[in-house]
Amino acid sequence: MKEFSIKIVTQSQYQPDQSSPSEGRYVFTYTITIENQGDEPARLLDRHWIITDADGQAQEVRGQGVVGEQPHLRPGERYQYTSGTVLSTPLGSMHGSYGMVDDDGIRFEARIPAFSLISTTSIH
Numbered sequence: 689m690k691e692f693s694i695k696i697v698t699q700s701q702y703q704p705d706q707s708s709p710s711e712g713r714y715v716f717t718y719t720i721t722i723e724n725q726g727d728e729p730a731r732l733l734d735r736h737w738i739i740t741d742a743d744g745q746a747q748e749v750r751g752q753g754v755v756g757e758q759p760h761l762r763p764g765e766r767y768q769y770t771s772g773t774v775l776s777t778p779l780g781s782m783h784g785s786y787g788m789v790d791d792d793g794i795r796f797e798a799r800i801p802a803f804s805l806i807s808t809t810s811i812h
Contacts, residue, residue, distance in 0.1 A: 690726075690727075690728055690790065690794065691726055691727060691728075692726045692728060692730065692788070692790070692796050692798075693724070693725040693726035694722060694723070694724060694725070694726065694730065694761075694786070694788060694798035695722075695723040695725050696720060696721070696722055696723075696786075696798060696799070696800050696801065697720070697721040697723075698718060698719070698720055698721075698782075698800065698801065698803040699718065699719045699803075700716050700717070700718040700719075700782075700803055700804065700805050700806075701716065701717050701718070701719075702714070702715075702716055702805070702806065702807040702808050703715040703716060703717055703772070704807070704808060707807065709778065709807070712776040712777070713774060713776070714774065714775045714776070714777065714778050714780075714805075714807050715772060715773075715774050716772060716773055716774075716775065716780075716805045716807075717770055717771070717772040718770065718771060718772065718773070718782065718803070718805075719768060719769070719770045720754070720768065720769055720770075720771075720800070721766055721767070721768045722759070722761065722766065722767045722768070722786070722798070723761075723764075723765070723766045724761035724762065724763055724764065724765055724766075725763075725764075726763060727763055728763065728790045728791070729760060729761065729762045729763065729790065729791050730760070730761055730788045730789065730790050730791075730796075731758055731759070731760045731761075731788065731789050731790075732753060732754060732758055732759050732761075732767070732786050732787070732788055732798075733752070733753070733758055733786075733787045733788065733789055733795075734750065734751060734752050734753065734786070734787040735749070735750065735751055735753070735754055735784065735785075735786055735787070736748070736749070736750050736784045736785050736786075736787070737749040737750075737782055737783075737784040737800075738782070738783055738784055739773055739775070739780065739781075739782045740780055740781050740782075741775045741776055741777040741779070741780040742775075742777035742778065742779040742780060743776075743777055745776070749784075754769050754771070754786075755769045755770075755771055757769070773805070775805060778806070778807035779804070779805065779806055779807070780804070780805040781802050781803065781804050781805060782800075782802065782803055782805065783800055783801060783802035783803070784799075784800045785797045785798060785799050785800055786798040786800065
């Protein structure tokens with residue numbers, strides 16, 4: 689039986705220059721590093737995000753690939769990208785999964801661990 693091991697590391701950053709707290713607009717970027725730690729090559733086909741603000745309002749985002757790409761990772765390879773999201777509150781979180789497929793067409797999910805979105809205005 690095949691073993692798939694995809695490591696996902698997340699880092700988020702508040703973007704005050706693009707945000708407008710008085711209008712309830714908090715912009716965050718996040719950088720994701722995806723590393724194939726398994727023995728099989730795999731391609732990222734799609735993504736599923738659940739983005740939750742401080743009021744508990746969740747939005748689901750589904751789509752093909754990431755930033756317009758569907759990276760193919762051989763064992764030991766990494767792929768990194770940066771994207772963004774907008775919240776109506778200064779705090780929130782994201783988690784989800786990537787739909788992956790190996791070279792034999794076997795589909796599997798790579799879980800994206802939850803990470804926080806925290807604006808600098810809420811740290812005081």
